[in-house]
Amino acid sequence: MVTEQQLLDFMRETAYKPMTYQELEQHFDIEGASEFKAFLKMLNQMEEEGKVLRTRTDRYGVPERMNLLRGRLQAHAKGFAFLIPEETGHPDVYIHANDLKTAMHGDTVLVRVTNKGFDGARLEGEVVRIVKRAVERVVGLFQNYESYGFVIPDDKRINRDIFIPKEDMHGAVTGQKVVVHIVSYPEGRAAAQGMVAEILGHKDDPGVDILSVIRKHQLPEAFPDEVMAEAEAVPDSITEEEIISQRRRDLRGMNIVTIDGEDAKDLDDAVYVEQLPNGHYKLGVHIADVGYYVKEGSALDREAYARGCSVYLVDRVIPMLPHRLSNGICSLHPRVDRLTLSCEMEFDEKAKLVKHDVFPSVIRTVERMTYTNVRKIVEDEDPEVSARYAYLVDSFKLMKELALKLRQKRMNRGAIDFDFVESKVLVDEKGVPTDIIKRERTIAEQIIEEFMLAANETVAEHFHWLRVPFLYRIHEEPNSEKLFNFMSFAANFGYVVRGKGNSVHPRSLQMLLEEIEGTREQTVISTMMLRSMKQAKYDAEMTGHFGLAAEFYSHFTSPIRRYPDLVIHRVMREVMDNGGALPEKRLEQLHARMPDIAQQSSERERVAVDAERDTTALKKAEFMLDKVGEEFDGIISSVTSFGMFVELDNTVEGLIRLSELNDDYYHFHEQHMVLIGERTANVFRIGDEVRIRVARVNMDEHTIDFELIESKSRHNGRDFGFDIRKKRGRGGFGAEGRGGAGRSDYKGRKDGKGGRPGERDRGGQPRNGGDTDRGARGGRSDRLGGRDSRPTERFDRGRRADRPAGQGTRGDGRADRHAGQGMPGAGRADRRTVTGIDPAEKQAYEQYGASSTQQLRGGYGRDQHQHEERLERDARYERHNNGDAVEHEADAFAGDWYNQGEFREQQRGRRGRKGRREEQGRGVNPYEKSSSAPQPRGKGGINFGAGQGNAERPAPAKKEYDDSNWVDRLISDAEQEADRPRSFDFGSGRGGYGRSGGNDQGGRKPGRDGGSYRGSGTSGGKKGRRTTSESGIFIGEDAAKARNQGESAHKAARQKGKANSKTAKFVRKKR
Known part of the structure; x- marks a missing residue:
């Protein structure tokens, strides 16, 4: 019987041409009714899953051979989305909102690539078919309209409200947070329809906020009865017979300790260090043998696979395994026997690994140490704590000595070490935040970090050379384009990153981090470096870890809270029990399953990180709720075109909007990441100390707004060599209206030239006194760079437009002027597509993305979400970083793609409405009434x-x-x-x-x-x-x-x- 993989491999061959099912039947020599029936069933299922396609002539082929891509949608709150292809190495595909059909965030879809960008790498497509729906339940705010209701999703990437018929409201009232089960998905103009499945409570009730996040990310709380029954059957102690029968090495006589935080309960790692007679160091890392209790295929194993990892929220932990295991028999509590897997390593005086061994063992830890006490012993030399643990003091000092050598060796080979400040929100028993404290990274944390890294690398290399199926933690090299953009960004601050072409060794990046340490630009350069990198993930193939500069790396040290570690433990035990090899059949089984486990674990990890960030941002906003009106000192952590972010000493971050800066009109210089005053030449840059007042707290968006009281670090733009003056502009051509008004320089020394006359119209008039942003009389509100006489609030719109230097305004809203010179209206509008932009703009786009040059978008440049918000904050103003120093989520979702998404929306120009024109110049609207007046003929026609x-x-x-x-x-x-x-x-x-x-x-x-x-x-x-x-x-x-x-x-x-x-x-x- 032909398998699914065999069929796919055959269809992917270069010589394959789509065949009918009869031709496929003949090719694979399918005989017998039962075999034929099974083949058709498999073919139909593959078609439903989008793995194969059937043409109009009933012939079958794979999507990639038909200019189609299969993948998962990542939507954005502004409506557009990107396809993350399943095909390895294929670039993401931008999809305009009009081409999404009714697909929603997370759906598996088939997409036809319709356009390739001018650089050949940025693709554009349209959804052809929705293969699988991802959204089954939605958490949101209920609104009752008597005979029907709507639910506004908390997840802004689901930009369609859910319609609720009256009979499916189930008692929900306006203002309540509810969980909605989707009954029917959107079709055409019809909204998705749902029914209220659970009422969480009013949005302001205690505990509803965290519960909403849990439901939003579909985090499982209670364990199924079947799982709990298996957990209860696990013994809470071990016997000598178990130890002997499993041939475990007895290490219960050694001074092994655990070192964790004060509130940790799942203690899954313990360490021991001694100095050998030859001067070498012997390091033992002992990890709880969770795989011994969680058997493959059991209910416990299936539940752990589904959860992927434990989730650590602000006020609770959602464990991967029941507490009986995670806090009981698998936790390495002091002075009790526990089964472990041990990795012993011997290092010479230079921290070079000379010998290692991996084996099953039994241990009995002597102390449950905390990071605080270890720091007091090895760094503060606290006499009281040292006396309490006198018999371990020498061991802790030896740990410090070895850890520092391991760290230095890792830095020498080029590992990248991001030292971001992390915080912890403390809450009371009701979940109300009481304080926010910084998480210090002391020598105690570094000891455990270095020891765990050494064990993970050793285990990964050991089993790689045994040629057995394994799960690795990989981190691919950065994308060359993003890396080049980062190098250019760093160069603006005077820093040079050494590399060949678009390839950079991680050592060069680490050298840059060391060079910027302690400088005011340290935060922004470190953050931009992190964004330029790819996400770390799990994989069945070892391709190296760029951030750690390691050839081999895995996750072996946390099987209680990470499923990949649990899988690795079972493989290790199985290999050791079989003398270092596995039967061929077992190898095939493991090889087939590892890719799926890697993908599932990576996805669940992202969900956990998102949930943890959401709850942290939520509680930080709640903490500042009663501090509105209070003043604090802070440091500017980021500068954007719509304002600047200020970080307080407690790590709370808020936004000072440009519209709130009334002393001057400020321009954003992206290359230098500064705001410069037009009149005063005052400069705000990253690292400046400011005094702020808390203005507003938005609990729905989890954001905080600040007001600037005083800048303690005043600069002048001329001190930094910035030319804040702009050349005299020239008005645009009119089209059945007046020409555009000219633009003066910032100081009002010169008047701009009047606009050139349009057809049958008089020219525009010059403006005096530096009124730099007046639009043409009679112009429309959506003209590029102009403003309406009655502007509406949109994002952080200021009172003036950020127009490119020397650029005049457009007459009557119909002609886009370019670089100070208007162009004829009436159908001759400069459409500002990629091929029509100025060469300097195109170069800026290729180098920095669309956001680098505000000329590419009409209206107020400050209104557009620049990359500081798009890449990192995701409208929550929260810096993204997680446990792995080199992992980052932003690129997966938006990254520079947000720039592309904005740019493509402009390029396509498909958002116009009747009687209006698109911001980017669409020529004459097809719905405007025709005029009999003769129009000028276009050049080059x-x-x-x-x-x-x-x-x-x-x-x-x-x-x-x-x-x-x-x-x-x-x-x-x-x-x-x-x-x-x-x-x-x-x-x-x-x-x-x-x-x-x-x-x-x-x-x-x-x-x-x-x-x-x-x-x-x-x-x-x-x-x-x-x-x-x-x-x-x-x-x-x-x-x-x-x-x-x-x-x-x-x-x-x-x-x-x-x-x-x-x-x-x-x-x-x-x-």
């Missing part, structure tokens, strides 16, 4: 010949054209169209193909979107009219004439070097 229409011609097929060879494509299409019958009745006017979409003979043809075409000629005595196809091309009857005209115009355009001819392009008409 090509006219295709005139001809008489014929009503029998079928509609031309829709085509999209790229910008690289559009003329050749049009010529080819003209030849193909010549022999077809004509379909529309139109006049003899000639349609223009250029930036303006102009008309030669009195007609009017809209620009960007394509729309109605009105010819001035006659056909059968009547005015002709045709509706443009998606390409918006008018093809005359005489194809040869059209070709000659096209070639002539193209050659002329090239000779004159007109850049605009390269950007001419129509998009498909409004659906």
Whole structure:
């Protein structure tokens, strides 16, 4: 019988062409009715799961061979999403909100790649099919509308409210947090429908906040009865017979200790160090043998697999295993016998590993030590604590000595060590936060950290060379583009990262961290470095750990709280019991299961980290709730285009919005990460000390707003060499309105030039006195860089626009001006696509992403979420870091992709509404009424010949054209169209193909979107009219004439070097 993998491998072969099920049956020699029935069942199931596709001719193939990708959606609160492909190494694919169909965050979908970015790496696509729904339950705020209700999801990535019929409200009232079970998913304009499954309580009730986070992330609390029954059957002590029968090494006579935090209960690791007669160090790391009690395939094992890891929230722990195991027989309590797996290592005087051994053992720890007491012994030399543990003092000093040598050796090989400050929120018995304290990283924490790293590396290498299936912890090298962006960012502060091309050894990055230690830019450079790296994850193949500069690494030391460690323990025991090898059949079983365990464990780890961050941010906001109006000292931790983040001494972080800075108008300089005052030249930069007042606390978003009282570190922009002056601008062309108003310099020394006159209009007037952001009279509120006479609140909108240097305003909202020079309106709008931007802007985009140049987006530049919020805070203003020093979540979700998402939304220009135009210049809106007034013809346009229409011609097929060879494509299409019958009745006017979409003979043809075409000629005595196809091309009857005209115009355009001819392009008409 053919297997699923065999079928997929066959379909992925280069020579494979889609086959029918009969052809597949013949190829695999399937005989017998039962075998054929099983084959069809497997084929249908694979089709439902999206692993294979069936064409219209009932032929089967794999998605990747049909320009389709299968993967998981990661949505964003602003509506767009990215596909995370299942295909290893494939770049993520951006999906516009209009192309998501009804897919939701987390869904498994099939996506067709529709466009490749100008750099070839940034892909764009559309959802073709939803394979599997991920969202089954939603936690949110209930709103009652009498005959029906809606639930607003807490997870902003689910941007559709859930409709609740009256009969499914189940007593919920407005203001309550509820859990909703999805009954039907959104379809077309219809919202998703659900029923209230659980009422958590009013949003302000004690405990509801944490409970909402637990339900939001679907964290399991209570264990199933079957699991609890197995846990109760586990003995709470061990016998001598067990020790002897399992041939465990007896280490109960050694001074082995545990070192943990004061509130730790699951003690799964213990250590011992002694100095050998030859001067070497002998280190023993002993880990609880959880795999002995949790058998593979048992109810305990299945539950541990589903949970993945323990989750440590602010006020509780959600364990991976029941407390009877995690806090009982598997916890290494002092002075009781416990079964363990031990890794003993011998290091020479330079901390080089010279010998190691891995074996099952039994231990009896002598003390339950805390980090605080160990620090008092080895660092503070506290006499009282030293006297209490006098028989262990020498051992602890030896531990310190070895740990420092191991650390130095690790740093020398290039391991990266991020030293971020972490905090802990203390709560009372009701869950109310009482204090926030910093978590110190003392020598005691470093001792355990270094010993666990050494054991993990040793175990990983040991079993790698045994060639047995294993789970590894890997950290891939950073993406070359992100690494280059970081190196450029660091260079702005005067730091050079050594490397070859786009490849950097981790040692170079660690050297940079050492160089910036103690400087005011340490935080921002460390954070940006962390963002440039990929996430660490679990994998069945060992590819190395970049952050640790280690060739082999695994997680072996925490089997009570991490499922991969538990799996590793079972494999280790099985290998040791079988003399270092496994039977072939068992090897195949393990090889098949390890990738799935790695993926599941990585996903559950991310869920746990998200939940922990959510509860921490929630409680920090609650802690500051009664401190509104109070003043604190803080340090600027981040600077963005919409404000600056200030971190207080207790690690609480809040935002000072630009709209709250009333002493000046500030500009954001992204390369230097500073805000500079336009009038005073005052500078705010990272590391500056400020005095703030707590202004607002938003408990729904878990955010805090500050007001600036005093800056203790005043700088002047000129002191840093910043040129805060801008050149005199020039107004834009008008389109049935006045020209744009000119722009003066910041100090008002010079007036800007008036705008050039539009068609039948007078030019704009210059402005005096440095009124730098006045829009053209009569202009629209959405024009690039202008502002409405009655602005509305949107994000942190200031009163003036951040416009590029020397750039005038647009007349009547129809023409985008570029670099100080307006462009004609009426269909000749500069659409600001990738191919149409200024070379300097394009270079900035390629290097830093769309957010580096605010020219790429209209409106107020300060309104846009810059990368400080997008990458790290995710609208919660919380810095992301976790236990693994080199792991980071932000890149997985947004990263530079947020920049791309914003940019693609502008590029596609599909968010317009009737009677309005998109911010980025869409030409003339197809829904505006046509004007009979003649319009200027676009430069670089090509006219295709005139001809008489014929009503029998079928509609031309829709085509999209790229910008690289559009003329050749049009010529080819003209030849193909010549022999077809004509379909529309139109006049003899000639349609223009250029930036303006102009008309030669009195007609009017809209620009960007394509729309109605009105010819001035006659056909059968009547005015002709045709509706443009998606390409918006008018093809005359005489194809040869059209070709000659096209070639002539193209050659002329090239000779004159007109850049605009390269950007001419129509998009498909409004659906």
